[in-house]
Amino acid sequence: MRNKYDKPHDSVKEPLIHLVRRVDIPASKAWMIRIICVLLGMLVCALFIMSITSLNPVSVYASMFSGAFGTPRRIWQTLKDMAILLCIGIGLAPAFKLRFWNVGAEGQVLIGGLVCAAWMITMGGKLPNALMLVLMAVTAMLASALWGLIPAYFKSKYRTNETLFTLMMNYVALQLVEFFVDVWDKKQSHSVGIINGDTQSGWMPSLFGQQFAPAVLIVGALTIGMYFYLKNSKQGFEITVAGESENTARYAGISVSKVILRTMAISAAICGLAGFLEVSCVSHTISSLTAGGRGFTAIIVAWLGKFNPIAMTLITAILSFLSRGANQIASDFNFNTYASSILTGIILFFILASEFFINYRLVFRSKKGKERAE
């Protein structure tokens, strides 16, 4: 006798699409999906630019390519953009792996940059440049680490919401920078201009005749170092465990609050280093725009790259190309540079969506499926 559970469910309609979780997807297929999504995103970007300019899709990308890689100088500019963004992302990776939402990179970069600018303005020309650079880098990292330790301390002690805490610290840092800019500015122009333009004291020397080469090299080394720190060191393992489950970590004898404080100090210190590189090697000035929103973009870089420094490098490469390219188009057609934020947003949405298609398979309702069910 058939009981009621054997009957086909006539009343329940099978949904048009249902999701099946993919258990093991080969790495090659996952990368195929990612590449297709990025290409689709680039297509949408091209459509957007077409709609506001008279360019066709090919000339859009030709013009963007020339903006990012057209001359050696432009290539170095793109590499420099990549290096600073990647540096911040590398700094955020350990914090986010711990599930500590450090939204305060913006402020940590500014504090690092502010300390460097303070050295350059007050001690410019009074110390040998090599000593000056070492002092700048060390104090910038220390100051930023302290800045980052404040929310970490309250998080570990009272479980204070770190997302908001670090976010608010950004604005405090921003006002601190504006205050010192006004203090140091002798011309009442709300800007300190290029610091030590004549003596070049506190400027990173150029390598192989390239101004940005030292920043690129330092960040490259840092990226490799972070890869091994997260993957092979005891501390990296502790971050992984405490990030996945605090209870497991506690059970294994890991002091979670110690891990929070240590990781956040490292994270903020690297963001401070990014501030040092920006001030000493790239712009030689400090302003409220020194971080320029990259503290937020870097969060997305770290998260989408799954804290894997190699994947993060690829994402920063795409983003830096898009923003340089968009700026080229903006200057060709006399638009403002926010076009690059639009393109960044579009491409990030597509990369975010790609994760869904990697993790799930869509199964459509079909006649065959229905027969099998019966």
Next chain:
Amino acid sequence: MTLTSILAWLNAAVTFGTIIMLGSVGEILTEKSGNLNLGVPGIMYLGAIGALAGAFFYENGNPAPVPFVSMCISLVCALIASGLGGLLYCFMTVTLRANQNVTGLTLTIFGSGVANFFGGSLVKLSGGVGQISVAAASSAYRAQIPVLSTKLGIFSTIFFNYGFLTYAAILIALGAGFFLNRTRAGLNLRAVGENPATADAAGINVTKYKYLATTIGAMFEGLGGVYYVMDYIKGTWDTGGGIEALGWLAVALVIFTSWKPISAIWGSFVFGICYWVYLYIPANISAVLAKLCGNANPSHMQNLYRMIPYLVTIVILIFVSKRKRRENRNPQSLGISYFREER
């Protein structure tokens, strides 16, 4: 300090507070469904540019634009633009199961890009020159209630000195409070945010509630952007990133009010007072403070006073987390997406 300057301060605080009140009431609704939308600044941007673009296309080339019509067009455009932002967020996090924080931050980058790009280029794209300006719509938004706003002396100055969106914002906050605490649908929404699995088992359509709460919340946030662009900066555009800071303050206000829309009313005005305090610190106090900061120029001290709203937020955040009261906590499933089959 004179009475006039105190009144000016209060007016500025209410105007400022209205923007973040709308933003935070929208975000409270969103967060009550368990969605932590860090895209509030982006959605406020979308609402602002929607309103500006709508009014611009109506007023541009129109010799005698009717302010009321312009206002209605811009309101509809703003609601559509910000609602689409909320839908995009829901599509990414609920349907495509992306991480909520990352989606929100991406939405903020995208929204600020769209708004600042078109805010700066709309005139140029339509073949004109100069700064964008929608005077007619802005005048309709800033129109004050007749009689009440002039005849009651100081009472008028304090309470009736604002455009209609200020009162709409208070009504929206009261309505949201009533909805969450006194209606069946509000109870269901809170259940979805606290424990979606239980809500699902009780027959509540979790996906529907998340979509609706987030999209309607986004529309309120968009109204905050409308108020900013039409009333606060009077129908023009500035690419200085003003909305972004306000959007983050709206997110902060959500925690400040411990997810209660009605507290958002006074909370936002307190934030407004904190925000503008830098203009109203008396000169003699400022001189003393400047001495304490290593003989700084008193005129530079404003930069430090502008930290006050953020510092106040931080102190309150610490205080609230120290007390650990149960009813002040965030919705339990906040930030965690719900998938029925992955319980």
